[in-house]
Amino acid sequence: MASDSWWFRFRRPHAALGVTLTVCVALSIGVGRAVAHSGGLRGATRDPVAVPTWLFLLTGGGVVGVSFLLASFVTDRRFVAAVHDWLRPLPTPGRVLHALASVGGVGVLATTLVVGVVEGASGVRNLAVLVVWVAWWGGYVASTYLLGNTWPALNPFRTVSERLPSLDRPYPDRLGAWPSVVALLLLVWAEITMPLADDAGLLTSVLGAYTVATLAGTVVFGSDRWFESVDPLSRAFRLYGRVAPLGVEDGSLRLRLPGSALPETSLGGRDDVAFVVTLLFVTTxxxxxxxxxxxxxxxxxxxxxxxxxxxxxxxxxxxxxLFYLAYHAAARLGRRRADTYLSTTELARRFAPSLLPIAAGYHLAHNLGSVLVLGPTFAAVAAAPLSPPPSPPQLAGLPAWFGGLELAFVLLGHLVAVWVAHAIAYDLFPSRLQAVRSQYGVTAVMVGYTMLSLWIVAEPYVAPPFLAT
Incomplete structure (x- = not known):
């Protein structure tokens, strides 16, 4: 079929890149020198590691490599399946709790918009800034992979959109999930290049624009299709929720082992794979x-x-x-080493969910310090959002061992990822040798990314030049 030709396979990602480039440049015009990076909210510094950097990074990469070797000795398929099939039923929240969560989500969004417009305080003295960067980006996002994905209930955009009329226009299937990849890149680019962490008015404008664009999209294409294919937040939280120990199975809430739902996570094609890889990249x-x-x-x-x-x-x-090409090369290496009839695209699609624990571990390591340091600030400003204290309190500092805890989060995410990739391989291949060899590429990527992410987390925070006054 024509849609399967090389032209159609490559036109969509190239078109997505073109749209991303155009809008990113537009967002950058007039930004100039501004306090832009959310890392400026961290309020915490890290000391360099006390051992040579090369030894520290090689040790981290070695831990992931050794974990792959140890996992390779687990060849009992029944044991691997038993680990991932372990479930315990839990009381399922009723409709009343779901309705309260929906109302609460709309209330938080409305409060954030109002305070951002009305209150002239800047930086961490403004509740809108703290809600977005501390409570939501730092705290709530972490809850989606540490506990479970509650966004379907809390999502204020969906709550409002479901009460609006819809034109139900057919969504162009040729676009797939590429719009969500572009949107994710644009959101993080705006976070990096625009002074959203300091200028509450600008932050509110961006949040308002996102709200309008989302509601307009749902009116045209319908809520289900928009949040399934286009909205980057819903897609990211849905994927992060597969890492979490709490999930919904057959309409009931179940307790499971962290990451155990990932081997059976279904991705559609290159667009879904690109979204997972982009989620990993933007955090990095x-x-x-x-x-x-x-x-x-x-x-x-x-x-x-x-x-x-x-x-x-x-x-x-x-x-x-480069992140996408490196992952695609890893899938190609896995295919060659496993000597399988499965295509590189199929292997990339199946192994991509194993990258999600890595993204989760890095996100936690990168943002936990901000949440802890600015937690008292959020509480003090939330108590009086329209008349915040002139110098809201914050945690004086983090203990010396906290840096080690951040590094442990990074390593833990990679170790879970290695096990998930192992389970996926044993689900794909009947031969134990094929299953082990198919993981060579993705394991190499994990080792390299382990060393990169450990290095980033261990580096002291430096305000990005030309984005800070």
Whole structure:
């Protein structure tokens, strides 16, 4: 069929890249030098690790490699299946609780918008800033992979959209989930390049624009299709929820082992794979631009005459492409080593869910410090959102061992990912040797990413140059 030709396979991702590039440049015009990066809210610093960096990184990569070797010795398919099939039923929340959650989600969104417009306080003195960056991005997002995905009940955009008329226009199937990939890239680009962490008015404008665009999309295409294929938040939380120990099975709430739902997570094609890889990348880039080596590199590039926006945008799009190409190369290596009739695309699709625990572990390591340090700030400002204290309290500092805890989160995410990939391989291949060899590529990617993410987490926070006054 024509839709299966090389032209159609490559046109959609290229079109998505073109749209992303165009809108990113548009968002960057006039941004100038501004306090933009949410890392500026961290309020906490880290000391460098006390051992040589090369030894520290090799040790982290070695841990993941050894975990792959140990998992390879687990060849009993019944044991692997028993681990992932373990479930315990729990009382399922009723309609009343679901309705209260929906009303609460709309209330939080409305309060955030109102306070962002009415209250002139900036930075952490404004409740809108704290709700978005501390309570939601730092705390709530973590809850979706640590506990379970409650976004279907809390989602204020869906609650409102379901009460609006819909034109129910057919969604273009050729677009697939590529719009959600573009939207995710744009959201994180706006977070990095615009002063959303300091300017509550601008943050409210972006949140309002997102609300309008989402509601307009649901009116045109219907709520189900919009939140399934286009909305990046719903898609990200749905995937993160597969990592969590709580999930809904056959309409009932069940307790399961963390990550045990991932081997049976179904992804559609290249677009879904690209979304998972992009979810991993944007979290990494958000941390990478707040490191000293990036500051030195981009300063050198700007000194050589490269405009700051070109340096940031070039690294952003090139990094996203490299992450995807590296993962695709890993799938190709796995196919070659396993000597299987399954295509590279099929292997990439099946193994992609194993990357989600890595994204979750890194997100937790990158944001937990902000939540703890600014938790007292959020409580004090939330108590009087329209007249916040001039100097709201915050945690004085984190103990020295906290940096080790952050690194442990990164490693734990990778260890879960190795086991998930092992379970997926044994579900795919009848031969034990094929199952082990099929993991060579994805394990190599995990080892490399372990070393990269450990390095980023261990680096002291440095305000990104040309984005901070």
């Amino acid at each position: 880039y958000d941390g990478f631009v707040a490191t000293g080596p990036w500051a030195a590199g981009v300063s050198a590039a700007v000194g050589a005459g490269v405009p700051p926006v070109v340096a940031y945008l070039g690294a952003y799009l090139a990094g996203a492409a």
